[in-house]
Amino acid sequence: MSLSTRHLLGLQGLPKEDITLILDTAETFKEVLRRPIPKVPTLRGKTVVNLFFEPSTRTRISFELAEKRLSADTVNFSASISSVQKGETLRDTARNIEAMKIDMVVIRHAFSGAPHFLTRHVKANVINAGDGRHEHPTQALLDMMTLREKLGSLEGLKVVIVGDILNSRVARSNLYGLQTMGAKVGFCGPRTLIPVQAERWGVEIFYNLEDAIAWADVLNILRIQRERQVAGLFPSIREYRSQWGVTRAKLDRVGKKDIIIMHPGPINRGVELESEVADSGYSVILDQVTNGVAVRMAVLYLLSGVETSFEG
Amino acid sequence: MREPQQANLVLIHGGEIYDLLKDRTFRADIVVENGRIAQIGRIEPASFKGDIVDASGCVVSPGLLDIHVHLREPGREDKETVATGCSAAMSGGFTAVCAMPNTNPPADKRAVVEFIKERARSQLTAVYPIATITAERKGELISEMADLVDAGAVAFSDDGDSVKNTAVLRRALEYSSMFNVPIIEHCEDPYLDAGGVMNEGFVSTELGLPGMPSIAEEIIIQRDLSVLRYVGGRLHIAHISTARSVELVRQAKQEGLAVTCEVTPHHLALTEEEMRRFDANFKMNPPLRTAEDVEALHEGLRDGTIDAIASDHAPHAVQEKEEVELALAPFGVIGLETTLGVIMKSVVERGTLPLTEALRRLTIGPARVVNLQDTLRIEEGAVANLTIFDPEASWQIDPTTFRSKARNTPFKGWEVKGQVKAVFNRGLWYRRDQ
Numbered sequence: 001m002s003l004s005t006r007h008l009l010g011l012q013g014l015p016k017e018d019i020t021l022i023l024d025t026a027e028t029f030k031e032v033l034r035r036p037i038p039k040v041p042t043l044r045g046k047t048v049v050n051l052f053f054e055p056s057t058r059t060r061i062s063f064e065l066a067e068k069r070l071s072a073d074t075v076n077f078s079a080s081i082s083s084v085q086k087g088e089t090l091r092d093t094a095r096n097i098e099a100m101k102i103d104m105v106v107i108r109h110a111f112s113g114a115p116h117f118l119t120r121h122v123k124a125n126v127i128n129a130g131d132g133r134h135e136h137p138t139q140a141l142l143d144m145m146t147l148r149e150k151l152g153s154l155e156g157l158k159v160v161i162v163g164d165i166l167n168s169r170v171a172r173s174n175l176y177g178l179q180t181m182g183a184k185v186g187f188c189g190p191r192t193l194i195p196v197q198a199e200r201w202g203v204e205i206f207y208n209l210e211d212a213i214a215w216a217d218v219l220n221i222l223r224i225q226r227e228r229q230v231a232g233l234f235p236s237i238r239e240y241r242s243q244w245g246v247t248r249a250k251l252d253r254v255g256k257k258d259i260i261i262m263h264p265g266p267i268n269r270g271v272e273l274e275s276e277v278a279d280s281g282y283s284v285i286l287d288q289v290t291n292g293v294a295v296r297m298a299v300l301y302l303l304s305g306v307e308t309s310f311e312g
Numbered sequence: 313m314r315e316p317q318q319a320n321l322v323l324i325h326g327g328e329i330y331d332l333l334k335d336r337t338f339r340a341d342i343v344v345e346n347g348r349i350a351q352i353g354r355i356e357p358a359s360f361k362g363d364i365v366d367a368s369g370c371v372v373s374p375g376l377l378d379i380h381v382h383l384r385e386p387g388r389e390d391k392e393t394v395a396t397g398c399s400a401a402m403s404g405g406f407t408a409v410c411a412m413p414n415t416n417p418p419a420d421k422r423a424v425v426e427f428i429k430e431r432a433r434s435q436l437t438a439v440y441p442i443a444t445i446t447a448e449r450k451g452e453l454i455s456e457m458a459d460l461v462d463a464g465a466v467a468f469s470d471d472g473d474s475v476k477n478t479a480v481l482r483r484a485l486e487y488s489s490m491f492n493v494p495i496i497e498h499c500e501d502p503y504l505d506a507g508g509v510m511n512e513g514f515v516s517t518e519l520g521l522p523g524m525p526s527i528a529e530e531i532i533i534q535r536d537l538s539v540l541r542y543v544g545g546r547l548h549i550a551h552i553s554t555a556r557s558v559e560l561v562r563q564a565k566q567e568g569l570a571v572t573c574e575v576t577p578h579h580l581a582l583t584e585e586e587m588r589r590f591d592a593n594f595k596m597n598p599p600l601r602t603a604e605d606v607e608a609l610h611e612g613l614r615d616g617t618i619d620a621i622a623s624d625h626a627p628h629a630v631q632e633k634e635e636v637e638l639a640l641a642p643f644g645v646i647g648l649e650t651t652l653g654v655i656m657k658s659v660v661e662r663g664t665l666p667l668t669e670a671l672r673r674l675t676i677g678p679a680r681v682v683n684l685q686d687t688l689r690i691e692e693g694a695v696a697n698l699t700i701f702d703p704e705a706s707w708q709i710d711p712t713t714f715r716s717k718a719r720n721t722p723f724k725g726w727e728v729k730g731q732v733k734a735v736f737n738r739g740l741w742y743r744r745d746q
Binding site for chain 2: 091109113116134135172198
């Protein structure tokens with residue numbers, strides 16, 4: 001079995017068979033992670049570079065761990081956009097990758113389309129670890145893996161993504177992946193954080209959180225960035241918390257006992273999500289983190305084209 | 313020939329003359345002597361002593377005029393110079409261009425206007441500078457318009473920005489009306505477009521790219537038309553791009569307002585769907601819009617709402633435009649060497665306009681905006697300002713052959729018709745090597 005693509009740039013247009021293959025493979029790797037020595041020689045001799053043009057802690061660590069568990073040689077490159085703007089272009093970065101004979105590139109970038117740009121200039125496999133507001137495919141894959149684990153299937157599942165849809169790559173990748181897998185997707189947040197013509201995606205749109213809770217099987221809650229408020233997209237953190245913050249009181253008012261709470265992290269505790277809910281039995285947030293490593297191992301392995309088994 | 317030569321004695325033989333000013337086409341030969349049209353009629357090539365251009369099957373048109381180009385000199389001579397821009401224009405069939413003033417320093421003073429004209433002095437393609445509306449392009453105080461017109465400015469524009477302060481725009485329209493020179497507005501509300509990369513709509517939503525809503529353009533057009541209605545003057549809307557913008561200009565013209573507008577080849581030929589490639593060669597301002605907008609632009613050409621086609625030739629350095637992330641790349645694409653071919657394909661072959669009408673939007677239409685109709689005469693004694701092209705000859709757009717310093721075209725690889733054979737202007741002529 002192999003993927004239909006050499007790069008993982010996004011989930012838009014990625015066939016159901018590919019997503020299923022990644023999730024199935026990730027389950028096998030999760031078993032590897034439970035072993036006393038959680039490491040396989042699968043990518044021995046392969047070199048992976050983690051190019052992080054935007055600060056990230058958990059995604060970078062998760063990828064790095066996945067690479068090490070697969071015995072790949074890894075190098076990390078962190079750069080702020082400002083240092084890039086001093087003169088060295090992304091094209092130069094691509095030239096360096098080629099010169100250093102890197103096999104796989106994991107790229108996180110503040111601007112949509114940066115991984116797509118790289119694919120035009122390097123021979124390596126490119127994995128998008130988040131590009132601007134566009135896509136964050138491994139996050140959505142780990143979210144889907146977590147849901148499949150908890151509920152068995154994604155078919156017919158109702159998932160509401162709560163918060164800043166406009167600026168969220170997590171929302172877009174989840175939408176594309178979940179719809180491909182037969183789930184129904186809703187968005188909930190202030191109108192100013194829902195992108196224009198979002199209804200053309202065939203999603204349910206809720207401005208009222210309790211309506212969304214009543215409809216949903218799952219709430220995937222996005223981190224709210226303070227700079228969006230500064231940019232005038234909503235009036236205040238106080239108002240956001242009162243309208244769209246997920247609290248025990250709101251869940252109780254709707255009377256949902258079995259809803260699943262997800263969050264890609266890091267959580268603004270007490271803003272978009274109350275601590276009591278984040279740490280409750282509803283929450284699968286730490287399962288997401290564990291599955292993140294397994295999913296990234298699966299993606300690295302499947303894209304590498306390596307045929308050897310990962311047994312032993 | 314690589315460089316233009318003195319047009320001492322040249323016979324243009326066997327072409328179809330498009331005398332657009334007199335609205336007639338006819339088969340005739342033209343003798344150019346010392347840069348002027350010496351004779352129009354039937355001339356035997358066998359006994360002719362000068363150079364001969366075989367124009368059989370070709371259109372002999374008044375020289376094409378592009379009223380919206382960025383020559384980047386002074387300031388960014390690494391992107392383009394007056395000389396390389398003129399060379400690109402000549403190669404693309406344009407014998408005259410109007411240079412936008414957003415240079416560094418901007419063309420807000422006589423000295424800069426004279427500098428640009430001096431730089432173009434020995435070029436075949438004539439450069440008619442556009443001066444800024446406001447001093448230093450700051451949008452605050454109107455520039456020395458009387459002096460600038462005297463120095464040769466044919467219009468005023470703060471292109472790249474709208475005049476934000478409506479009172480300043482009002483003064484500019486009032487003051488410029490004394491010289492019968494248009495104010496050319498780049499219509500864009502900077503607040504609505506802040507941070508934008510492409511047209512706002514479902515495609516920008518899908519791609520997660522910050523959007524530039526159509527209303528950012530339309531609101532400023534509406535405002536400008538209100539001011540025009542109130543104080544008079546002449547207003548020209550640059551690079552119109554939305555369906556509603558076309559409708560606003562259409563209504564204003566019906567009302568009798570002195571408004572004109574232009575459209576670019578890329579807005580006629582491409583839609584926002586191109587942005588799915590994340591390729592900066594499709595990033596321009598105004599952005600590529602929807603298929604409905606493109607259709608409305610074609611309708612605007614058909615019914616005469618749109619007066620001119622202009623390239624908005626915007627050269628950029630490769631390392632700034634093509635080697636960086638889409639969001640960091642500057643707006644704009646080049647067009648001087650592709651406009652004729654793209655218009656032949658996307659306007660004439662598409663059936664929007666017959667060839668004669670399309671040519672009018674590349675000659676008389678723009679010439680009326682900047683008062684240059686007189687340069688388009690095809691008659692004995694007039695300056696030979698002519699573009700000769702084969703409307704059926706196919707060629708492929710290959711940026712490596714461009715005379716422009718820049719390569720930032722969205723039309724790379726396009727198969728188009730309409731190959732320039734020769735051009736004449738300012739006592740010079742140039743023939744493309746076959």
